[in-house]
Amino acid sequence: MRKTMLLSAGLALAALLSACLANRKEGTGTEKGYVSLMQDRFFKRGFNVWGMGLPIYGDEIELYGGDYEKQTSVNFDYDIAQAEKPVWKLQQWATRYPFHDKENTADPFDYRFTVAGDGEYLYENRSKTVAVNTNTSEFRLALKASECYKRPREENQEWPHLLLSQDFGTAAEPTRQMIVSNARSLKVKLDMKMNSFVDHMGESADPALHAAICMLYLFVQYQPEGSNGYKDMIWLGMSLFDNRVAYPEGMSRIDGGKASASGKWIYNIDTRHFLNPENNIYDAEGNIQYDKWVTVDFEILPFIDQALKEAQAGGCMQGATWADLQISGMYIGFELPGTYDIDMSFRNLDIAARPARVSRRARGR
DSSP states (O other): OHHHHHHHHHHHHHHHHHHHHHHHHHTOOOOTTOEEOOSOTTOTTOEEEEOOOSOSSOOGGGGTTSSTTSEEEEEEOTTSOOSSOOOEEEEOTTOSSOTTOTTOOSSTTSOEEEEEETTEEEEEOSSEEEEEETTTOOEEEEEEGGGTOSSOOOTTOOOOEEEEEEEOSOSSSOOGGGBGGGEEEEEEEEEEEEEEEEESOGGGOOTTTOOOEEEEEEEEEEOOTTOSSOSEEEEEEEEEEETTOSSOOOEEEEOOSSTTOOOSEEEEEOGGGTOOTTTOSBOTTSOBOBSOOEEEEEEOHHHHHHHHHHHHHTTOSTTOOGGGEEEEEEEEEEEOSSSEEEEEEEEEEEEEEEEOOOOTTTTTO
């Protein structure tokens, strides 16, 4: 038994050291004592481009590429031969103009690529922009709903998304830091700033139907012991910007409201837990602040516990326990149910766990 515990502790320590060395090699700046769940935080491998999702109107251009809800064969790789496949997914649901139309066959401006120099690269089309600096980790997202809607969005209609996402590992073989019960701390950190925001709706906006939001979500999966796949999941969200209010309240319910909704539990954390007058896109008077970097540094672990309790009370995640939970992935980006144009920059994005201490007994004492 003692040998088994020694071996287990040794493997855990080896995994932690390996992850720490990988972070140091990439120069990610992950906080001391923490292990990043993320890969390729500097976007050096580029992005795999996913399809258009369900369309807003069903026009031919919105259906470009056949299996438009799924992964495409197109990678945004900066026109550089990559030794490894991208870990980042670029998702462009209901944004009308297909990024993966690299020959511009559906529209004369579906795809444009620019090398800005010094590690900076830019991809853009009529409705969206993705720019990255592979030396500094800074990235920029811009989405123009004004290019996607013909008229104000109606109830249950799809809306534009521009998201960067990645999976942290596989359910069958999770990394140690993916397992929630292995952590005594789990932090979300990033810097962000608003570059521009344009309201095309004015007084016609219905706050129940129309919005511009920037979200960060973690995927909290229920992985039963011995299973090769997850049984259920929670969308654990942080609202980084909402045009309707400076401090959005929390939300806890089943994902619904449109055809592509997942039917899984959404738990959005009340923003007053991680935003304040010093680190909000809004100033104290409720005005958007432009070109000002602000920092989010937030302990998220206690909210996973609360999200699980509320999901189970709502009929989801039945049978799940703390030991069954994994953080399997994340996304960050925009959802625009209203006719708004938004442009934001981000840097130093990290999701990192501080491993639980190994007991003296497990260390062989």
